[in-house]
Amino acid sequence: MATTDRVKQILSWYGSDNPGTKTNLARMLNHGAIAGTGKMGLDSGLFFLRRGWRVTWLSSDPGRRDEFARRVGRELGRLEGDDPVSGSPGAAQVRLIEDAADPGGAAPDLLLEAVREDLAQKRTLFHRLAPLLPTVTPLATLSSSILPGEIHPRCLGAHCFFPLEITR
Numbered sequence: 001m002a003t004t005d006r007v008k009q010i011l012s013w014y015g016s017d018n019p020g021t022k023t024n025l026a027r028m029l030n031h032g033a034i035a036g037t038g039k040m041g042l043d044s045g046l047f048f049l050r051r052g053w054r055v056t057w058l059s060s061d062p063g064r065r066d067e068f069a070r071r072v073g074r075e076l077g078r079l080e081g082d083d084p085v086s087g088s089p090g091a092a093q094v095r096l097i098e099d100a101a102d103p104g105g106a107a108p109d110l111l112l113e114a115v116r117e118d119l120a121q122k123r124t125l126f127h128r129l130a131p132l133l134p135t136v137t138p139l140a141t142l143s144s145s146i147l148p149g150e151i152h153p154r155c156l157g158a159h160c161f162f163p164l165e166i167t168r
Contacts (some may be wrong), residue, residue, distance in 0.1 A: 007052065024136070033058060035125055036114035037068050040142055044114055044160075046075055055106055057131075107133050112158060113141045119150065126152035 007030065011022050030053060034045045037059040045055045057068065111129060115121055126139060132150060133139070140158035141148055148155040 005052075015132050030054060031056070031108050032107035032112060032115055034112050035129070037061070038114065039115070040066075041114035042071060042075065044112055044142065046072070049076065107137060109137065111137060111139050113139075113143075113151075113155075114143040117143060117145055119146055121152045122146065126155055130154060 007026055011026060015021055017025075032048050032053050033056045034041045034048075035058045039070050041057065044077075045057055046081060049055050059068070060152065069105060113125060113131060122141060122143065123159070130139060135154075138156060139152060139154045140156050141151055142159055143151070144159050148157045
């Protein structure tokens with residue numbers, strides 16, 4: 001598993017832990033999936049990209065791919081000529097998929113939900129995605145008004161300040 005310098009630094013803080021713990025921690029620090037391609041979903045994914053993560057965005061809107069690729073490229077400002085969604089060498093590690101069961105990608109190490117504040121929509125999303133992911137994959141919501149336990153039994157809260165860059 002390839003690790004960034006930042007992941008190596010974080011792993012160095014766990015010197016007394018066993019190799020299995022460090023392997024699982026490294027795995028969790030490398031690939032995230034963001035459900036939602038609105039402003040909060042985009043900003044959350046960019047936050048992780050800037051820190052060396054591979055990011056997969058999930059969107060139920062098939063028309064979002066081109067617009068989203070332009071937004072990601074413009075926001076990162078470092079994708080000169082590369083297609084940011086294809087994951088081509090030199091491009092950011094970005095994928096946009098319309099179905100979480102997409103066979104082309106590995107399961108993410110974290111699922112972060114960033115859809116609108118609608119309990120039914122959030123529940124549907126988690127109940128559809130949770131069975132597709134390993135039980136060790138954290139499922140998190142950015143909800144500011146709905147308790148994680150109301151959404152899904154495995155869901156945890158990850159609400160943050162906006163813009164995300166001010167969150168430490």
